[in-house]
Amino acid sequence: MTIIIFVVILWYSGLFFQSFFLHRYAAHQTFTMSKTAERITYILTWIFQGPSYLSAYGYGIMHRIHHAFTDTEKDPHSPSYDENLFAMMWKTKNIYQDINNDRIEVDKKFKINIPQWKRFDAFASSRLSRVLWGALYIAFFAVFATAWWQWLLLPIALFMAPVHGVIINWFAHIIGYTNFKTTDTSKNLFRFDFLMMGEGYHNNHHKFAARPNFGGVHWYEIDVTYAIMKMLHAVGFIKLKPIALKVKAVR
Incomplete structure (x- = not known):
């Protein structure tokens, strides 16, 4: 039970930190925060993503490219142009690393106001950091695992961020329902997104990328991440940008 709770x-x-910080803040800037709050969130993202930590800089730019070129050959991750989900994950990893390490030229428009903390990212993304986190996870499993099958959860724990990514970038372009007609294959995975905290409302998001609330088109589309963001806004940790939140689905 301890291992299950841990995972x-x-x-x-x-x-949450991938959706809140990397996606809705770094890539889409649906809210603002102070530099101190930003640094705190960087550190919390590293703590909770552990060995699969993603840089706000690399993720933010790559995600903006995804929106600009969804389901085309220039899309960093698309089921339409990748043979299988593993091929897509590998290509995504390589593109992310090339962007994050400035190994490829990126159009300046994709870099506008992207947060970057180079010194911290260099440490958090380092092989040393990833190995240490991995060792901690393995040690935790060694102490608390009570059945052999619990070890099957270790790869998920170690590669949590890529697993989250492939659920949305692969499956949310293949299965699900749509509220809106778009020029891409984006779909909503669930009526109530219990699994991805709002990220599963992918069709809604592709239609209105600047909206902080990915759900809300129907009463059952509850975006848990957005609910937490409203609380953080209420206590002054972040400031949500004013934007029209009422939308109508195309049936």
Whole structure:
């Protein structure tokens, strides 16, 4: 039971910071925060993503490219142009690393106001950091695993961020339902997104990328990450940008 609780905590905490910080802040800038709050969030993202830590700089730019070229040959991750999900994950990893390490030229428009903390990212993304986190996870499993099958959860814990990514970037372009007609294959995975904390409303998001609330088109589309963002806004940790939140689905 301890291992299951551990993996569930890693799943939702890592997912929250990927959605809240990397996606809605770095890539889409649906809210603002102070430099101190930004640095705190960087550190929390590293703590909860652990060995699969993603840089806000690399992720933010790559995600903007994804929106600009969705389902085309220039898309960093698309089921339409990748043979299988593993091929897509590998290509995504390489493109992310090339962007994050400035190994490829990126159009300046994709870099506008992207947050970057070079010194911290150099450490958090280092092989040393990833190996140490991995060792901690393995040690935790060694102490608390009570059945052989619990070890099957270790790869998920170690590669949590890529697992989150492939669920949206692969499956949310293949299965699900749509509220809106778009020029791409984006779909909503669930009526109530219990698994991805709002990220699963991918069709809604591709239609209105600047909206902080990915759900809300129907009463059952509850975006848990957005609900937390509203609380953080209320206490002054972030400031949500004013934007029209009422949308109508195309049936």
